[in-house]
Amino acid sequence: MHRTRRFLAFGSLSVVAVVFATGMRSSGKPESERAYFRELARLDGVDKPAALALARQGDDWYPSTGVNAEARKAMAITLLVDLGNMEEARRQTRAFIVRYPQSSYRPLVQGVTGIHPRPSGPRP
Secondary structure (H helix, E strand, O other): HHHHHHHHHHHHHHHHHHHHHOOOOOOOOOHHHHHHHHHHHHHHOOOOOHHHHHHHHHHOOOOOOOHHHHHHHHHHHHHHHOOOOOOHHHHHHHHHHHHHHOOOOOOHHHHHHHHOOOOOOOOO
């Protein structure tokens, strides 16, 4: 019984330490976008399905334009590939290219999915 209590206490402290170190709150939106990306990177290493869920949740919390939006979308695509969902990853890559044609993340998402649009003909 004492062993169980120690484990529960240690487990609770671990959760508190992770929340403090990453800047994540116990529930809801992180305290900053920087804390969000730290937690996303951490989850990428230990729990890819949770990382994908967090990447998608970021779409509700943060702007849909700018470098951070591009990074978040690219991360979601790479997570889909890591999780073996190539069909959805390729679909999202096509949308990514349309939405962010000049993104520095474009080569990354194209590389992990093999999506390389054909060049258009000569411009008038």
